[in-house]
Amino acid sequence: MKNAIIIGAGPAGLTAAYYMLKETDIHPIIIEKEDYVGGIARTVEYKGNRMDIGGHRFFSKNREITDLWEELMPLQGKPAMDDKMLKRECQLKQEGPDPEKDDKVMLNRHRISRIMYMKRFFDYPISLGINTIMNLGVVRLTVVVASYIKALFIKRPENNLENFMINRFGKRLYNMFFKDYTHKVWGRYPKEIDADWGSQRIKGISLCKVISHLCAQIVHMRSGSVETSLIDRFYYPKYGPGQLWDTMKEEIEKNGGEIYFNNEVKEISRQSDKVTYIKTKNGSKTKVWEADYILSSMPIKELIKDINDDTIQQDVKEVADGLIYRDFITVGLLVDRLKIKNTTRIRTLGNNIPDCWIYVQEPDVEIGRLQIFNNWSPYLLKDPINKVWLGLEYFCHENDEKWSMSDEDFIKFAVGELEQIGVISKDDVEDSVCVHVPKAYPAYFGRYKEFQIVKSYLDSIDNLYCIGRNGQHRYNNMDHSMLTAIEAVRAINDPKYSKSNIWNVNTEKEYHEN
Structure with missing residues (x-):
């Protein structure tokens, strides 16, 4: 053989x-x-609470892959604990397992992700919808739309990621939502990164789709329905x-x-x-x-x-030897409560914010993303009703200043940043852990x-x-x-x-x- x-x-x-x-x-x-x-798609357990390193939604447009996932872990046939308690609508598979009784079960979850910028929440992926318009205001919005229309007619050569993004979103949206955040994630500005990264990860917007999406949102607002622009669905194993x-x-x-x-x-x-x-x-x-x-x-x-x-x-x-990688640090924080309020109409345990993760684009902090593990699966927590389990994600290079800090010092630094942007109070932190992940992201610069x-x-x-x-x-x-x-x-x-x-x-x- x-x-x-x-x-x-x-x-x-x-x-x-x-x-x-x-x-x-x-x-x-x-x-x-x-x-x-599992590599970086593993689950890390700490004192009965589980962390998803990097956040892994089980979503694919390939049927063979989704069939394989379901072959290994069948889709839920009964509501998960939080859906049951909150009487939330959930998608179930007939004769599927009950996550309250069975462990080997794939949950069907709401995908809710937003961008935090200017201490406000914007839709993710970014769109020119009602929420964005209200957050930007008339003057900023006018400049954004003019910049986007200009980008429709005057195309830049796509020889780097900056030009790739400007061609799809306009220079003003690029400067607001892509330039500094990309630098935070990669340690390089987009003009230093190959456009290949964008072709794999980013899809542009069209004016027709923007207008139709905006009209749909207005209809939903008038009918008082849930903010559907925030919601999508994905599969997720019960324990990560x-x-x-x-x-x-x-x-x-x-x-x-x-x-x-x-x-x-x-x-x-x-x-x-x-x-x-x-x-x-x-x-x-x-x-x-x-x-x-x-x-x-x-x-x-x-x-x-x-x-x-x-x-x-x-x-x-x-x-x-000239290929470069971006490394990754996650801080897990167990807190009693969040300071930031849930202003959506989406019901959650403890009325916490409903996001699976938040892209933190505030320029005065180094945190890149914030995960709320309660919203991925209530079964990741030992006490999902009374505690909030957070994952603070930082991007770095192996052996740089952040990577080389002691776990104690880095956790103190991370807690301070989350307090600075108004998400938590340090007095509410009950426990913490720090996990380093080398070579998490292959980079599209260096000798690439x-x-x-x-x-x-x-x-x-x-x-x-x-x-x-x-x-x-x-x-x-x-x-x-x-x-x-x-x-x-x-x-x-x-x-x-x-x-x-x-x-x-x-x-x-x-x-x-x-």
């Missing part, structure tokens, strides 16, 4: 192993550097994203796949046009893994460093423009397949990472498929968010 070594037990690596067992007779062996599955990956891990092992933790790749040996073996280290022990196929979701910068190949050209090494040099070299290795976000150095969503794994398995199993299918995932201008 042939075997495949899969580097990384994140969404891509696990999906690759799952599909190998499902569609081939190849034996999958996953080697994982950490002691958990890590629950699904734990479930997939169990299925892989039950069907004969193997997963080995705490094994860090140290050497990848290439001979001729193939990888012949991988060497890993676990503590003081080293192990050699021979394989017919290699599927890698490890960061490409590290992958190239680990390849033992006398023929590798210097420019491949230099470009790979020359990435094709690295990609061509990797494709020249016949039995190596690059999958996942870091495995392709592409800002994929979770479902896209899974699709790269599925395409890799099919490229191995079926001559009609090719490696180009793997790289083409998430390049077809199908958007995650409208």
Whole structure:
């Protein structure tokens, strides 16, 4: 029997192993550097409260992916605890499990996200709707509309992210909602970032859609209905994203796949046009893994460093070494209450604000996003009725000033920022935790423009397949990472498929968010 070594037990690596067992007779062996599955899509538990690192909505336009999620965790057939208590409308699947009684259940949740700017809430994604108009005022709105109309007729060359955004939103909206926030997230201004990032993550607005959306909002306001512009839906495992990956891990092992933790790749040996073996280290022990196929979701910068190949050209090494990543810190805060008030018509436990997360675009604080875990799933909390469980998200570079701060000092800093913008009082903080996530986001600057040099070299290795976000150095969503794994398995199993299918995932201008 042939075997495949899969580097990384994140969404891509696990999906690759799952599909190998499902569609081939190849034996999958996953080697994982950490002691958990899920990568950055894991769930971190702290004293009975669970944190979703980065926030992972289970949403996809690909039916195969949504079917796979439901195959692993069936959709709820009864209301969740908060929906039941608040008598909120919820979408249920006939004969689905009851989340109050069953653990292995996928919830169907409201997606509510907003932008905090000028101490006010704006719709996310940003739109020229009633809420935006009221917050901006007549003068600002007039300038925004004029700027947008100008952008419709005078197009800039899309040679960077700044021009990409201005072409779609106008310069004034760009300056208000994109320029400084992008700098906060990436540490670079949009004019320093390749436009490819925008083509994957951002969809523009059209004047016709703006007008029709505005008319619809006016109708809803007159009828007194709920603010539908804030609401969408997504699937979500009862205990957070890590629950699904734990479930997939169990299925892989039950069907004969193997997963080995705490094994860090140290050497990848290439001979001729193939990888012949991988060497890993676990503590003081080293192990050699021979394989017919290699599927890698490890960061490409590290992958190239680990390849033992006398023929590798210097420019491949230099470009790979020049790839940049953005790292990530989450602070979990358990608080008794929020100072900020719920001014929407959406009912919540404790009448807290209804957002799953808030994009904090206030220029005087460094926090990027704020998650309210109560709204993702009440089951993430030990006491969802009397406590609020928050996730404060910061973007940084590994070993910079923020990354190097002690957990105690960083938590104190984060609490101060949230108090500064009026969300909490520090006296209401009951407990806290700090989690560091390296290489969370592959960046579209540095040597990225020359990435094709690295990609061509990797494709020249016949039995190596690059999958996942870091495995392709592409800002994929979770479902896209899974699709790269599925395409890799099919490229191995079926001559009609090719490696180009793997790289083409998430390049077809199908958007995650409208």
